[in-house]
Amino acid sequence: MDNFFSDNPDILWHFEHLELDEIIANAEDDFAQASRFDDAPASAADAREGYRAVLDMLGAIAAQEIAPLAAEVDLEGAHFEHGKVSYARGTQRALDILSRTSLMGFTLPREYGGLNMPGVLYTMATEIVSQADASLMNLFGLQDIAETIREFASEEQKARYLPKFASGEVTGAMILTEPDAGSDLQAVRLKAVAQPDGAWKLYGVKRFITNGCGDVSLVLARTEDGSTDGRGLSMLLCEKCPELVVRRIEHKLGIHGSPTCELQFNGVPAELVGQRRMGLIRYVMSLMNGARVAIAAQSIGIAQAAYEEALKYARERAQFKKRIIEFPQVYDMLARMKSSLLAARAITYEASRLVDLRRVYEHRMAKAPGEDVRAGLKEISAFAGVLTPIAKAYASEMCNQVAYDAIQIHGGTGFMRDFNVERLARDARITSIYEGTTQLQVIGALPGVTSGTLGRFLDALAAGAIPAGLSELAALCGEARAHLARALTHLKTADDKTYLDYTARPLIDMASEALAAHLFLRQAVRDAGRALHAEKYIRDAMPRIRMRAEIVTSGDRLTIEKHAELM
Numbered sequence: 001m002d003n004f005f006s007d008n009p010d011i012l013w014h015f016e017h018l019e020l021d022e023i024i025a026n027a028e029d030d031f032a033q034a035s036r037f038d039d040a041p042a043s044a045a046d047a048r049e050g051y052r053a054v055l056d057m058l059g060a061i062a063a064q065e066i067a068p069l070a071a072e073v074d075l076e077g078a079h080f081e082h083g084k085v086s087y088a089r090g091t092q093r094a095l096d097i098l099s100r101t102s103l104m105g106f107t108l109p110r111e112y113g114g115l116n117m118p119g120v121l122y123t124m125a126t127e128i129v130s131q132a133d134a135s136l137m138n139l140f141g142l143q144d145i146a147e148t149i150r151e152f153a154s155e156e157q158k159a160r161y162l163p164k165f166a167s168g169e170v171t172g173a174m175i176l177t178e179p180d181a182g183s184d185l186q187a188v189r190l191k192a193v194a195q196p197d198g199a200w201k202l203y204g205v206k207r208f209i210t211n212g213c214g215d216v217s218l219v220l221a222r223t224e225d226g227s228t229d230g231r232g233l234s235m236l237l238c239e240k241c242p243e244l245v246v247r248r249i250e251h252k253l254g255i256h257g258s259p260t261c262e263l264q265f266n267g268v269p270a271e272l273v274g275q276r277r278m279g280l281i282r283y284v285m286s287l288m289n290g291a292r293v294a295i296a297a298q299s300i301g302i303a304q305a306a307y308e309e310a311l312k313y314a315r316e317r318a319q320f321k322k323r324i325i326e327f328p329q330v331y332d333m334l335a336r337m338k339s340s341l342l343a344a345r346a347i348t349y350e351a352s353r354l355v356d357l358r359r360v361y362e363h364r365m366a367k368a369p370g371e372d373v374r375a376g377l378k379e380i381s382a383f384a385g386v387l388t389p390i391a392k393a394y395a396s397e398m399c400n401q402v403a404y405d406a407i408q409i410h411g412g413t414g415f416m417r418d419f420n421v422e423r424l425a426r427d428a429r430i431t432s433i434y435e436g437t438t439q440l441q442v443i444g445a446l447p448g449v450t451s452g453t454l455g456r457f458l459d460a461l462a463a464g465a466i467p468a469g470l471s472e473l474a475a476l477c478g479e480a481r482a483h484l485a486r487a488l489t490h491l492k493t494a495d496d497k498t499y500l501d502y503t504a505r506p507l508i509d510m511a512s513e514a515l516a517a518h519l520f521l522r523q524a525v526r527d528a529g530r531a532l533h534a535e536k537y538i539r540d541a542m543p544r545i546r547m548r549a550e551i552v553t554s555g556d557r558l559t560i561e562k563h564a565e566l567m
Contacts, residue, residue, distance in 0.1 A: 001308065004067075004128045005059025008304070010342055011124060014349050015052065017526060020044070023118045023353070026360040037110045051121055058103055059128055066094045066132035067305075070257075073133060074423050078259035080249040085213035091257040094136050099168025104140070107147055112158070113166035119290075119359075120352040123297045127345075130301025134427040135257030137298045138210050144290040145172035145218055149237070152274040152283050157237065161216055173214035174287060175263065179207050183440055185220065185280055186230040190265060192221035200236055200272060202265040208250070210434075212261025215240050218287070219270065220279050235279040236270040243268045254426030291435045292392040293355065296348040299392075299399035299431040303341050306399075306406035306424045310334060313410050313419075330409060337402045339537045343516035344395040350519060351387035358384050383457050386448025387515070393441035394512045396431035403428035442508045449511045450488060450500075455481065461518040470524055470531065476538050477521050480514040483549035490553040502560050503552045510548035513541040 001007040024047045025031065033040035041047035069090030076088040087095070098104055106122040108114025122143070130137040146165035150158060164170040181187040190204035202221055206212070217238050224232035238244065243266045250260040274283055311334060314325035324330050361377035403425040407414035414421045432438045448454055458481050466474045487507060491500050520534035559566060 001063050003056065003059040003064075004062045004131050004304075005055045005124075007059070007063075010345060011127070013523075013527070013530070014345065015055070015121075015124065017523075018120060018349065018353060020048070020118060020120070020353075020356075022360050023120075023356045024048075026363050027116055027118055033110065033116075040110060040116075051117060054103070054115060054117065055121065055124060055128070057101060058125055061097060061101065061103075062128045062132035065097055066129070066136060069094060070133040070136075071420065071423065073135060073257040074254075075256075077256035078249060080246070080259070083246060085246055085249060085259045085261065087259070088257050090133075091136060091139070094133065095139060095168065095171075098140065102166075104143065104168040105146065105162075105166025106143055108143075108150060108162055108166045112150075112162035114162070119293075119356045120349055123293055123349060123352040126294050126297035127301040127304070130298040131305045132301075133257060134298055134302050134424075135255040137294075137301065138255060138258035139171060141291075141294045141298065142172045142174070142211060142214070144287060144294060145174055145216070147290065148218060148283065148287045149273070151286065152235070153237070157271070157273065161237075164216070170215035171211055173209055173211045173217040174291070175206050175209050175212065175217050175219040176284065177206060177208045179205060182208070183437065185284065186233075188220050188222060188233055188280075190219065190221045192223045192234065192236055192270065194223070200270045202236065202238065202268040202270050204265050205247075206263045206265070208434075209261045209263055210258055212263045213240070213246055213259055218273065218283075219265075220284055221270075223272075223276050223279075230280040231277055233279040233281075233284075234276045235273045235283040237273050238268050238270040241268060253429055254423070255430055288435060289355070289388050292388055292441070293348065293352050295431055295435045296344070296351070296391040296395035299395040299428070300341065300345050300348060302424055302428050302431065303337075303344070303395075303399040303402040306403045306421055306428070307334075307337050307341055309419070309421050309424070310337065310406040310409040313413075324409070333405050333409060335536065336540065337405050339533065339540060340398045341402060342533055343513075343520070343537055344391075344398045346519040346523070347387065347512070347516055348391040348395055351384065351391040354380060354384040354387055379456075382448065382451075382453045386445055386454050386457070389436075389441040389444035390454075390508065390512050390515060392436065393432075393438045393445065393508065394516070397438055399428045399431050439505075442504050445508050445511070446500075446504050449484075449508060450491065452488070454511055454515065455484065455488075458484075458514060458518050461522050464525070466521075466525065467528075469528075470521065470534075473521055473524065473531075473534055473538050476542055477514075477517050480517055480542065480545050483545055484511055484514050487549050487552040490555075494555070498560055499555075499557065502557075506548040506551045510545050510552070513545055517541050517545075 021044045024044045031042055034042045041050055073088045073090040079086045105114030106117050106125055107119055110116050126141055129140045146162055149161055178188055192200045192202055194200055219236045219238055220233055221236050222232050223234040245264040247262045247264050314330055317324045358380045361380055364373045365377055406421040407425055410419055410421055413419055517538045520537050523530040524534040
């Protein structure tokens with residue numbers, strides 16, 4: 001590929017078919033910005049052309065400038081000497097290119113120097129960068145920090161920091177995790193002490209911080225003395241300073257270009273962002289949801305790179321007097337890899353689009369609140385709330401499987417550093433761990449599935465006329481909805497919290513595949529050229545959906561009751 005945007009037919013299809021008009025109009029203040037900014041579009045069509053040009057430029061940079069540096073970055077890694085962190089040479093070069101081309105402020109408003117693009121297109125951009133170098137995405141993807149400042153900080157804070165993020169003058173960090181507070185962020189202990197002048201000072205230790213050497217950081221800290229849960233936590237902003245000490249960087253399995261730091265706060269000056277006590281409850285949850293969509297996109301980018309490597313190798317490698325791509329076991333693997341990759345992209349882009357649509361309804365509520373708008377906001381928020389953890393879980397697990405299969409197709413050579421799939425498999429492994437493990441995403445998706453929210457979303461996807469040629473696939477999607485409903489009825493009747501937790505993974509896996517099947521069906525309804533991919537995915541998914549429905553409704557409690565003995 002010479003361009004990771006324009007040479008990818010699936011990304012192009014989504015770009016051309018995404019329902020963005022409402023989202024574009026909202027972002028552009030109904031195109032009033034055209035009178036204030038020379039680069040602002042005057043219509044939705046004008047906006048789409050501008051978006052295409054930006055993504056095309058990024059796609060070319062990713063393929064031609066960043067991807068060739070990835071192997072070198074992996075070998076060199078980030079450096080830590082005399083208490084200071086520096087990026088690998090290739091990482092710094094890539095960041096310089098992205099800054100010079102004004103690609104570090106994708107979603108930020110134009111008034112701060114940003115591109116003012118919808119979040120779903122930033123998700124596309126994140127995937128494109130990840131295909132080139134997954135570790136670079138961890139720095140490019142920190143634009144979510146600037147977006148959090150835009151959403152929750154004061155006007156003065158926005159004016160001070162957002163132009164620097166948009167220009168690439170500063171990088172950021174999201175500082176949450178501690179040695180004893182990983183997934184359980186309510187246990188955060190880093191102490192924020194109020195000062196007489198209204199400022200704060202931070203004391204404590206943070207661990208596993210991506211780009212902890214960043215210039216501007218958002219920190220989750222305990223501001224309320226005597227508190228022990230999430231209600232005592234606030235979000236604060238700090239800058240790199242002598243009191244903020246990088247104790248070490250981690251030596252990791254993959255994503256070597258992204259420095260992961262352990263930090264010590266020795267009275268670091270900080271300022272409050274938003275309201276006290278809302279740090280975890282509101283601000284970090286918003287930040288984490290954005291990060292989860294970003295990791296889903298990163299997963300898709302890594303998987304796309306691994307798939308391309310496997311496809312190329314299978315076409316070139318000859319054994320037993322023919323190319324290995326001609327062997328059924330090999331072409332079956334490649335077909336399944338591509339099918340699951342397309343499914344993850346469909347789910348992730350839809351989740352990201354719903355997050356954008358939620359902002360549309362929030363804006364409408366602020367301007368003209370009414371019951372219809374309120375109901376719409378509630379429904380869209382619920383849909384986004386369940387699709388976000390599903391996207392992260394499905395895409396990251398898909399990524400690991402595709403990277404595994406890519407090595408398998410290479411055989412012994414795939415185990416060697418001479419081929420990119422070895423690096424891609426190492427980079428893939430973190431995707432199902434950070435920003436919430438797959439198990440935590442299952443817990444996050446569970447309320448939206450058991451409440452019927454996902455079922456309503458599937459019903460909406462299935463509504464409307466179905467062409468005769470797709471009637472069989474539509475019937476299979478209907479069967480998938482019926483299996484999901486049967487499983488939920490069983491769980492509700494059983495009323496057993498332990499059993500619900502135990503069967504949560506097969507339930508969410510079943511729900512995820514039902515969702516992907518419906519998204520594929522909708523694509524085929526809109527474009528007959530998508531029917532083959534829809535048929536492949538739906539036919540492959542249905543046996544798994546039936547199996548998982550049987551697991552959930554079996555009532556089998558053996559492992560629950562005998563887990564100690566079984567272990």
